[in-house]
Amino acid sequence: MFQLAKNFFVFLSQVTKGNKYYFAWIGFLSLLVLLGLITYIKQLDNGLIVTNMRDQVSWGFYISNFTYLVGVAAAAVLLVVPAYLYNFKPIKEIVLFGELLAVSAITMCILFVVIDMGRIDRLWHVMPFIGNMNFPSSLLAWDIIVLNGYLAINLTISFYALYKMANSKEYNLQIIKPLILLSIPWAVSIHTVTAFLYNGLASRPFWNASILAPRFLTSAFCAGPAIMIIIFQIIRKVSKIEIENKAIFKIAELVAYAIGINLFLLAAEFFKEFYSGSVHLAPMEYLYFGLHHHNNLVPWMWTAMIFNITAFLIFLRPQTRENLFTLNIGCVLVMTGIYIEKGMGLVIPGFIPGTLGEIYEYGPSFNEKMITIGVWAFGALIYTLLLKCAIPVYTGELRFYKPEGSVGNQ
Amino acid sequence: MKSKKDKLTRRNFLKGAAAGTATLALPVGTSDASVWEAFFQKHFRELNKDEVADVIKRLEEEYKEKYKKDVKVKTTDAQPGVLFSYGLDLSRCIGCRRCVYACARENNQSRDPQIHWISVLRFEQGEKFVSNLEEADKYYYPEKVPEDGHFYMPIACQQCENPPCVKVCPTKATWKEPDGIVVVDYNWCIGCRFCMAACPYGARRFNWAAPQIAKEEVNPDTHYLGNRPRYKGVVEKCTFCIQRTRGNPGRYPACVEVCPVGARKFGNLLDPESEIRYCLEHKRVFRLKEELNTAPKFYYFFAT
Ligand code: SF4
Ligand code: SF4
Numbered sequence: 001m002f003q004l005a006k007n008f009f010v011f012l013s014q015v016t017k018g019n020k021y022y023f024a025w026i027g028f029l030s031l032l033v034l035l036g037l038i039t040y041i042k043q044l045d046n047g048l049i050v051t052n053m054r055d056q057v058s059w060g061f062y063i064s065n066f067t068y069l070v071g072v073a074a075a076a077v078l079l080v081v082p083a084y085l086y087n088f089k090p091i092k093e094i095v096l097f098g099e100l101l102a103v104s105a106i107t108m109c110i111l112f113v114v115i116d117m118g119r120i121d122r123l124w125h126v127m128p129f130i131g132n133m134n135f136p137s138s139l140l141a142w143d144i145i146v147l148n149g150y151l152a153i154n155l156t157i158s159f160y161a162l163y164k165m166a167n168s169k170e171y172n173l174q175i176i177k178p179l180i181l182l183s184i185p186w187a188v189s190i191h192t193v194t195a196f197l198y199n200g201l202a203s204r205p206f207w208n209a210s211i212l213a214p215r216f217l218t219s220a221f222c223a224g225p226a227i228m229i230i231i232f233q234i235i236r237k238v239s240k241i242e243i244e245n246k247a248i249f250k251i252a253e254l255v256a257y258a259i260g261i262n263l264f265l266l267a268a269e270f271f272k273e274f275y276s277g278s279v280h281l282a283p284m285e286y287l288y289f290g291l292h293h294h295n296n297l298v299p300w301m302w303t304a305m306i307f308n309i310t311a312f313l314i315f316l317r318p319q320t321r322e323n324l325f326t327l328n329i330g331c332v333l334v335m336t337g338i339y340i341e342k343g344m345g346l347v348i349p350g351f352i353p354g355t356l357g358e359i360y361e362y363g364p365s366f367n368e369k370m371i372t373i374g375v376w377a378f379g380a381l382i383y384t385l386l387l388k389c390a391i392p393v394y395t396g397e398l399r400f401y402k403p404e405g406s407v408g409n410q
Numbered sequence: 411m412k413s414k415k416d417k418l419t420r421r422n423f424l425k426g427a428a429a430g431t432a433t434l435a436l437p438v439g440t441s442d443a444s445v446w447e448a449f450f451q452k453h454f455r456e457l458n459k460d461e462v463a464d465v466i467k468r469l470e471e472e473y474k475e476k477y478k479k480d481v482k483v484k485t486t487d488a489q490p491g492v493l494f495s496y497g498l499d500l501s502r503c504i505g506c507r508r509c510v511y512a513c514a515r516e517n518n519q520s521r522d523p524q525i526h527w528i529s530v531l532r533f534e535q536g537e538k539f540v541s542n543l544e545e546a547d548k549y550y551y552p553e554k555v556p557e558d559g560h561f562y563m564p565i566a567c568q569q570c571e572n573p574p575c576v577k578v579c580p581t582k583a584t585w586k587e588p589d590g591i592v593v594v595d596y597n598w599c600i601g602c603r604f605c606m607a608a609c610p611y612g613a614r615r616f617n618w619a620a621p622q623i624a625k626e627e628v629n630p631d632t633h634y635l636g637n638r639p640r641y642k643g644v645v646e647k648c649t650f651c652i653q654r655t656r657g658n659p660g661r662y663p664a665c666v667e668v669c670p671v672g673a674r675k676f677g678n679l680l681d682p683e684s685e686i687r688y689c690l691e692h693k694r695v696f697r698l699k700e701e702l703n704t705a706p707k708f709y710y711f712f713a714t
Contacts (some may be wrong), residue, residue, distance in 0.1 A: 055616055116457075119600050132453045132582050137577050355609065
């Protein structure tokens, strides 16, 4: 036990070592977290009135960010699948970083839901066993279970692997393989359940379309891996870890398919709504053309459209996909495109027009933006610190024991 | 920007932090037992008789301290053989919004920020209504009502028999009572607002800030599941005036009483002699958004 604690501190002490860029980055993120926290305290004090959400648009920027990040977290699975099922070596080696990203993304998701709650002091009411969960009727109850389960699975896998490596042992795939296999359908489930959260509401025609869950999944497979591609390049720049271009290009190829399918599904949605032209067209009209002179989201949605199409072309052509410069442009475009489309572009039109026909144009308030930035910074901070601990283990610089040392670990 | 930052001194920060926790009734560093009791209060339907009595006592003390007057919090149960239902005669409604304000007074709705459970929609003659309310106007301010060429449709909670709001609530903080009234336990709701997204009738209201009512305006005759004063961060909605209608004999909801043209009808759907049954049997009634299968117990009709 003592040994375990000691090992933990060896592990932890890594975060205190680094060059000046590292500390500047950490300092910068901490500052943003602090500003977010101060704003959040103001929100606790005054209530959610400090946001621009109102009865007409009762979910806003927080839930938009939550939705996007569930996708990012689920995308870790995309790396797991080829790595473990097909034994594709170059990806297998870096899958750990995807899992750690999932851990950070899920943490952010949970934070976004929590800051959106009116009564954080009653959080325990939705905890399994001690609270009074409306299971299986409420999809939010499902979501709480699958999100926390996903967090637990990814934490277990990555920490087990790291711990074994730090003990200079090849980790035993037999032990975690069931967990890894489980993580694949689980990643699909966090996304599906989150989609069903919206999908099941007959009162909101924009969400109440069967295409919602499939689109959720495909868009996750666009943005998530794109983020990974960028992160991998940063990792290999700042550490000794070698990540082959081959792995990156393989992921890029998968992104190309995902964007293609996503655009196709969008086209299908467009056709159905505009061709049939029923009253349910209104939210789509609001998004892309404006409704009764309300058009806050229109420029954003067309930006997203242009970004996604451009990214598709970049990812599709092998020449541009396998050129790191153009590839990175494509990644940024698709990350932003999906962020708009699946964040605000998904949540807000559910409420516009409202159930009583009212149009309330929503845009996040200054406070909402500050708190949101704080949560993102917190996620980035966690990820940085996790990597800071994981990388030296990975490269073999950090070992609890000399290779010939004792093997017992209790 | 600069000056804003300067104001965030350490002292202000700590003050904010303390106030934040205090207003949320988090039991941090407090010796006040009632704060702990409030924090650990169980779901209303899981309380036994003694626990209910304790909760009511604590609430009445809290309200007394806050509003400096005796506020009675009842927990009257539903009566057997009763299913409440509402009827609204659209040919009579003149859009005066007396019901809106009578409701706010009766049910202790926050005056600042202003909360109204009833929305009166105005339509021009010929505009579509019923299933598509896109042409409705909620914000009309004429000098005199009714206005020529217009008609009005008040909407509040439709007390669905098949309520989507109840289905989605993650904590069972909102449920349908045996007499058909959909209620909220304001001490259990976590303020996630899933129910607001699910309600097809825009009936639910959220306390975006701490609700405020002047002491003299507080209605002291309240029900736990109805019009007792609410808290910041919880959801509320029409309860068919549960504090009035549950009684033998019960009283009419405030909106029925105040309506100057008698457009509002209320009664027991299971009683063949009731006024509401008369309306159902003799008028051609309709309900809003039937296609959603929510089965509202709120009927609209044109008597003339
Ligand atoms: S009208 Fe809305 S709030 Fe009232 S019962 Fe139906 S769904 Fe629930
Ligand atoms: S806001 Fe309250 S009543 Fe509504 S779904 Fe959430 S917990 Fe339930």
